[in-house]
Amino acid sequence: FGVKKIQNAATKLSPFKSLVYSLLSRSSSSSHVPLRLNNIAPNPGATSQKRRVGRGPGSGRGKTSKRGMKGTKARQGGSVAIGFEGGQTPIYRRLPKRGFKNGPDESFNIVSVEKLYKFILMGRLDVPSSEETPLRMITLKDLRDAGVVGKIKHGLKLVSGNGSPATKLPESVQVPPIHIEVCSASSSAIEKIESTGGTVTCSHFNKLALRSMLKPQKFQILPKRARPPPKVMPRYLNFEKRGYLSPEVQMRNLKLFNKPTSEALEEDSEEMKE
Amino acid sequence: MLKLFSTRLPTLFNHPKHPTSILKSLPDRFLNSCLPSGMPRSQKMLSFSTYKEINYGEALDLPPNLKLSIKCKSMIYKAQQESTPPPPTTLDLPMHSMNTGKSNGEVSLEPSIFNHEIRRDIAHTVIKWQLACRRQGSAKTKGISEVRGSGRKVRKQKGGGVARAGHGRPAHWRGGVKAHGPKGNRDWSYKLHKKVRKMGLRVVLSAKLKENKLTVIDTFETESHRTALIAEQLKNLNLDKSTLFVDGKEINDNFALATRNIPGVKAVWGGGANCYDIVKHENLAISKSGLEFLSAKLKIEQS
Numbered sequence: 001f002g003v004k005k006i007q008n009a010a011t012k013l014s015p016f017k018s019l020v021y022s023l024l025s026r027s028s029s030s031s032h033v034p035l036r037l038n039n040i041a042p043n044p045g046a047t048s049q050k051r052r053v054g055r056g057p058g059s060g061r062g063k064t065s066k067r068g069m070k071g072t073k074a075r076q077g078g079s080v081a082i083g084f085e086g087g088q089t090p091i092y093r094r095l096p097k098r099g100f101k102n103g104p105d106e107s108f109n110i111v112s113v114e115k116l117y118k119f120i121l122m123g124r125l126d127v128p129s130s131e132e133t134p135l136r137m138i139t140l141k142d143l144r145d146a147g148v149v150g151k152i153k154h155g156l157k158l159v160s161g162n163g164s165p166a167t168k169l170p171e172s173v174q175v176p177p178i179h180i181e182v183c184s185a186s187s188s189a190i191e192k193i194e195s196t197g198g199t200v201t202c203s204h205f206n207k208l209a210l211r212s213m214l215k216p217q218k219f220q221i222l223p224k225r226a227r228p229p230p231k232v233m234p235r236y237l238n239f240e241k242r243g244y245l246s247p248e249v250q251m252r253n254l255k256l257f258n259k260p261t262s263e264a265l266e267e268d269s270e271e272m273k274e
Numbered sequence: 275m276l277k278l279f280s281t282r283l284p285t286l287f288n289h290p291k292h293p294t295s296i297l298k299s300l301p302d303r304f305l306n307s308c309l310p311s312g313m314p315r316s317q318k319m320l321s322f323s324t325y326k327e328i329n330y331g332e333a334l335d336l337p338p339n340l341k342l343s344i345k346c347k348s349m350i351y352k353a354q355q356e357s358t359p360p361p362p363t364t365l366d367l368p369m370h371s372m373n374t375g376k377s378n379g380e381v382s383l384e385p386s387i388f389n390h391e392i393r394r395d396i397a398h399t400v401i402k403w404q405l406a407c408r409r410q411g412s413a414k415t416k417g418i419s420e421v422r423g424s425g426r427k428v429r430k431q432k433g434g435g436v437a438r439a440g441h442g443r444p445a446h447w448r449g450g451v452k453a454h455g456p457k458g459n460r461d462w463s464y465k466l467h468k469k470v471r472k473m474g475l476r477v478v479l480s481a482k483l484k485e486n487k488l489t490v491i492d493t494f495e496t497e498s499h500r501t502a503l504i505a506e507q508l509k510n511l512n513l514d515k516s517t518l519f520v521d522g523k524e525i526n527d528n529f530a531l532a533t534r535n536i537p538g539v540k541a542v543w544g545g546g547a548n549c550y551d552i553v554k555h556e557n558l559a560i561s562k563s564g565l566e567f568l569s570a571k572l573k574i575e576q577s
Binding site for chain 1: 361392397398478481482484485550553554
C-alpha cells in the first residue's frame with residue numbers, strides 16, 4: 001500500500017518465546033504474535049523519562065534542583081523584569097527618546113468591481129434601472145444594505161479585482177452599466193466600469209457625512225456634506241481620479257443625474273412634493 | 275540472546291524416575307514458575323510426565339549435549355497450546371446467520387482496512403489514549419487550608435535552637451500537608467490525531483482477521499429479547515465468551531437487551547468499535563451493516 005514499513009521491536013515477549021512462536025507456527029512467513037493488551041508497546045526511542053527535580057543525590061538533580069545557591073533566581077517566583085540589567089541603567093533609559101507618533105491611519109475599506117458584478121448577477125444588489133429619470137447613483141448605503149461591505153470605517157475604495165484570477169468572472173458574462181459613488185477608485189476599476197457604460201464619482205465623506213449617509217434615521221434633518229480639507233482637496237479636483245469637484249465630473253453628473261453627487265438637495269425634495 | 279539455563283537440581287529432574295514425594299515438597303512458587311499458569315496444583319504434579327511426550331527436537335534444532343530446562347519445556351508446551359492457525363489468505367469471509375449457525379454467503383473485505391500492516395506501536399498509542407481519557411482524575415490530598423490544625427505559631431521565632439515554624443502542618447513535618455498534591459480535578463485526557471485513531475482501528479481489525487477471530491454475521495435481528503435464546507445461538511457459533519458485536523448505524527434493540535447480561539459479551543453500534551474493546555475481547559463479530567459502516571469510515575481511497 002505504499003506504507004513505510006517500520007520495525008516493531010518491542011512486543012514484550014521474551015526472545016525465547018517469540019522464537020518458539022515463530023517455530024511452532026505452521027507457515028514460516030506468518031510470525032504473527034496475537035495482538036493482546038499485554039504485548040503492545042511503543043517503538044523503542046519513542047518515549048523518554050520525565051525530568052524530575054529534587055529527588056535525591058543519585059539523580060544528579062537533587063537538593064538545590066539545578067538552581068545553584070541563593071539569589072533571586074533560586075526563589076519561588078524569582079525572576080527579573082524584561083530589560084533589567086542588575087541595577088545598571090538599562091539601555092531603554094540610557095538612550096534619548098526620539099520622534100513622534102503620527103495619527104491613526106484612516107484608510108478606506110476596499111471593495112472590488114468583480115464582487116459588485118457577482119452580487120448584481122445573484123440579484124443581491126439592485127441596480128437602479130436606466131428607465132427611471134433622472135438616474136440614481138449606487139451609494140454607500142445601498143452597498144451596505146445589500147451586504148457587499150460590512151463596516152465602512154472611513155470610506156470605501158473601489159478596486160478592479162484583476163489581480164485575483166480565481167474570483168474573475170468569465171468574459172461572456174454581460175453586466176449592466178453601473179453608476180456608483182465611492183470615496184476613491186483605482187484607475188483599472190474606473191476603466192472597467194466605464195467600458196460597460198457606467199460612471200464613477202469619488203466624493204469626500206467625513207465622519208458626519210458617513211454617518212448621515214449610512215444611518216439617516218439618526219438625524220431629524222440631514223446635515224449638508226462638508227467640503228474636503230485642503231490637504232486632501234487636490235484628489236477631488238482631479239478628473240483622472242473622477243473627483244466630484246472636478247468640472248468634467250460635475251457637468252457629467254448634472255446631465256445624467258441632475259445633481260453633482262448623491263446628496264439629496266433641497267430643491268429636489270420640494271419638486272418631489274409638488 | 276537465548277538463555278537456555280540448566281536446571282538447578284540436575285540429579286532430581288534429569289533422572290527419568292524421580293519420586294513424586296520430592297515434587298510435593300517443593301514450594302508453590304517453584305512449580306508456578308515452571309508450569310503453565312491457570313493450572314490447579316493437583317494437575318501440576320501429574321503434568322511433568324507430559325513434557326516427555328513433546329518432541330523438542332523438531333521444534334528446535336538442539337545439539338545433543340544441550341538439554342532444556344523445565345521452564346523452557348513449559349514455555350514450548352504453552353506455545354503449542356496457544357499456537358495460532360495460519361491467517362486466511364483471501365479477504366472473502368463466509369457470512370454466518372445467527373439462527374442457524376451456518377454460512378449464508380460470502381463477503382469481501384476491504385484490503386485497506388483488513389489487510390493493514392500490523393503497527394503495534396500505534397495500537398499501543400490509541401489504547402493508552404483511550405484509557406487515559408476515561409480516567410476520573412479524582413485523586414485528592416488535603417491542602418493547607420483543609421488539613422486539620424490551627425494557625426497558631428507553634429514556638430517562638432527565636433531562641434529555641436530549632437528551626438522557625440509558623441504553623442503545625444508544613445510539608446516536611448509529620449502530619450503535614452502534601453505539597454502540590456493531587457486536587458481531585460485532574461483531567462488526564464489529551465487529543466490524539468484523528469488519523470492515528472483511525473489507523474489504530476485498521477491495525478486492530480486486521481490483527482483480528484489474521485488471528486482468525488473475526489466472524490461476519492448477516493444481521494443481529496432477533497425475534498425476542500430473551501437472553502436464554504440468544505445464548506444458545508451464540509454458543510453454536512462459539513461467540514458466547516469474550517466477544518464484541520459490532521452493528522451498523524444502530525444496535526438492534528432486541529439483540530442489545532438479550533446480550534446485556536451475558537458476561538464477556540458486548541454489543542455496540544458501528545461508532546462504538548474502539549481499539550481497546552476489540553483487543554480486550556477475544557472474538558469480534560461484525561454484522562453486514564456494520565461492515566458497510568466501518569468501510570465507509572475507515573476506507574483509504576487510493577488515488
